[in-house]
Each structure stands twice: as structure tokens, then as C-alpha cells.
Amino acid sequence: MKMLYKKIALILAVIPALNGYAATCPDAGAFNVLPQFNAPQKKSFKYFGNQLLSSFYKPFHMVQDAIVLEGKTATLVGKFDYDIILHKDLEGEKVHTYLYSQGMTQWEYIGATITNRDGRVYVPIADRPVGEYMVKMVVEGDLSSATGYLNVVEPNRKTILFDIDGTLTLNDFEGVGDYFGSKVAAAHAYATEVVKAYTAKNYQIIYLTGRPYWVTEDTRQWFKTKNIIPRHLHTNPSSGGLLSLDTENYKTDYIHYLINDARLDIVRAYGNAATDINAYARAGLPAQDTYIIGSQAGNGGTQDIGGDYSYHFATVVEGTPAVDCHN
Numbered sequence: 001m002k003m004l005y006k007k008i009a010l011i012l013a014v015i016p017a018l019n020g021y022a023a024t025c026p027d028a029g030a031f032n033v034l035p036q037f038n039a040p041q042k043k044s045f046k047y048f049g050n051q052l053l054s055s056f057y058k059p060f061h062m063v064q065d066a067i068v069l070e071g072k073t074a075t076l077v078g079k080f081d082y083d084i085i086l087h088k089d090l091e092g093e094k095v096h097t098y099l100y101s102q103g104m105t106q107w108e109y110i111g112a113t114i115t116n117r118d119g120r121v122y123v124p125i126a127d128r129p130v131g132e133y134m135v136k137m138v139v140e141g142d143l144s145s146a147t148g149y150l151n152v153v154e155p156n157r158k159t160i161l162f163d164i165d166g167t168l169t170l171n172d173f174e175g176v177g178d179y180f181g182s183k184v185a186a187a188h189a190y191a192t193e194v195v196k197a198y199t200a201k202n203y204q205i206i207y208l209t210g211r212p213y214w215v216t217e218d219t220r221q222w223f224k225t226k227n228i229i230p231r232h233l234h235t236n237p238s239s240g241g242l243l244s245l246d247t248e249n250y251k252t253d254y255i256h257y258l259i260n261d262a263r264l265d266i267v268r269a270y271g272n273a274a275t276d277i278n279a280y281a282r283a284g285l286p287a288q289d290t291y292i293i294g295s296q297a298g299n300g301g302t303q304d305i306g307g308d309y310s311y312h313f314a315t316v317v318e319g320t321p322a323v324d325c326h327n
């Protein structure tokens with residue numbers, strides 16, 4: 001009898017997957033209310049040089065967002081450095097990692113990790129249920145911190161991919177490597193409405209930008225000022241990135257990861273640059289589902305968005321069916 005129940009449970013679990021009706025609805029307001037965060041005990045830095053670094057310079061830490069297929073182990077990557085110009089890495093110091101998702105009553109302590117020679121920590125998170133998680137990493141020596149997100153997704157999660165600079169924003173900072181205005185950059189008309197509409201229709205949003213890792217916090221600020229959901233954000237882990245081929249390769253590689261490992265179903269991709277068109281095509285995204293704004297629009301058989309998003313919003317986005325999902 002027990003076996004029979006097990007079999008029935010198994011069949012019931014498989015049916016929605018076969019119908020493609022397996023998606024868990026994302027929750028835009030998942031992190032609007034957070035439990036109180038109890039910081040770890042502050043202890044002195046291991047190295048005196050790092051004490052000086054922390055005393056004289058402003059932290060530029062970041063946590064790279066992670067997205068993984070359910071059942072897989074995610075690797076959270078934190079990068080810890082100081083000063084907007086120097087970007088001096090914090091080496092050999094202890095960082096504490098915490099996790100929170102809706103339904104939990106408090107922050108879960110994951111553990112302590114020592115930063116490597118690049119100021120990075122790699123923290124594995126194994127086999128979490130489908131959902132969205134907030135990640136906090138705290139430097140023990142001065143309690144400076146950074147926040148990011150982990151998404152655990154079902155296979156074939158319907159996804160919309162966006163470039164940021166020159167695509168959602170008016171200016172292509174990414175193209176010229178001038179990121180200092182990125183926190184306050186103006187958006188194309190109806191760009192944020194497009195993002196919000198897809199969010200409301202339960203699509204997974206991916207922001208894949210050539211912006212280097214140290215612009216991550218400014219980028220999160222930008223999302224906040226535009227009142228759009230800031231996840232999933234992927235910035236370039238290498239700080240260089242002025243060479244367009246580097247950007248193209250970096251974007252191609254990450255889309256390969258999203259498709260082959262995270263098993264996302266990317267139904268539309270938005271961009272403005274030749275690097276976007278090339279990367280999307282090389283990663284196998286069809287040109288007819290690639291929407292380009294600006295001077296490159298229409299190249300390579302892509303769709304021309306127009307001068308801004310108002311017409312595209314009315315003719316394409318509004319009529320896009322919502323993703324079937326359940327809570």
C-alpha cells in the first residue's frame with residue numbers, strides 16, 4: 001500500500017512537469033519586509049594593512065547574483081575591495097555569509113570564508129527549494145557588507161533577457177567604459193514599463209550587463225530609483241572589459257550557462273550593441289526574438305524596437321501571454 005501511494009505521488013509530481021505547468025510564481029515583494037539582521041561580532045582584521053585599508057577607504061564590495069537549476073549546487077561569489085579608484089582587494093580576511101527567503105523567520109547563517117588573493121569568496125549552497133533568496137556577506141573586521149540574490153529555478157523557466165546600458169538607459173556607458181553616471185542614468189521612454197509588465201506576467205528577468213563587477217551596487221541603486229525588481233543581475237567579473245570582443249565572449253558564455261546549466265527558456269532578448277546581437281546569436285537565441293534599440297536595430301535580422309519602447313510596449317509586450325504558474 002505504501003508503495004502505491006509513493007507511485008501515485010510520483011505520477012502526480014510528473015504530470016505538471018509534462019504539461020509545462022510547473023513554474024512557481026516569483027514574488028516581486030519577497031524582500032520588502034526582512035527579519036532583523038544580527039551582525040556577527042566584530043573582531044580585528046587579521047592583517048594590519050587591511051585595518052588601514054578599512055580605516056581610510058570606502059568599501060566597494062559586491063555579491064554576484066546566482067541562478068541555478070533546482071537540485072544543483074549554487075556557488076555564491078563575493079568580491080571585497082576598497083576605494084572607487086584603487087579597488088584594493090581585501091585579502092585573507094574572514095567573511096560571514098547569511099541567507100534569507102520568504103517563509104523563513106530569520107536569517108540563516110551559512111558560515112565563514114576567508115577571502116582569496118583577489119578579495120573573493122566562493123560559498124557553495126546545495127540543493128535549495130525553488131525560490132528567491134537574499135544573500136548577505138559581512139566582513140568580520142569592520143562589518144561592511146554586500147547583498148545579492150540567489151534564484152533557484154525549475155527547468156524551462158520562461159525568461160526575458162535585458163542588456164542595461166543603451167538598452168534600458170539612454171546612454172551607452174558600457175560602450176565607452178564611463179560608469180560614473182550609471183546610478184542615475186535616464187531610461188528610455190517606456191523601458192521600465194516593459195520590465196514591469198514582464199515581471200507582472202511572471203517571467204524571470206535577467207539583466208546581463210558588460211558593466212564591471214564594481215558597478216554592481218550602483219546598478220542595484222539604479223533599479224531601486226526606477227522601482228524595478230533588481231534580480232537577476234550579472235555583471236562582468238573582470239574589471240577590464242573595454243574590448244568589445246571580451247564583452248561579446250563574456251555575454252555569450254553566460255547565456256550558454258543560463259541555457260545549458262540553469263536550463264532557462266529565454267523567449268526574448270533585448271540589447272543595443274553589436275556585441276549584444278553577436279552574443280545572442282552565438283548563444284543560439286533566434287534573431288526574430290532579439291529586440292534591438294538604437295543604431296544597430298534590425299542588424300542580423302533582429303527586431304527594431306523603434307526610438308523608444310512606447311510602440312513596442314503597446315504592440316508586443318502588452319499582448320504577451322503571462323507565464324502559467326502556481327504558488
Ligand SMILES: [Mg+2]
Nearest residue numbers: 163165166174
Ligand atoms: Mg548596451
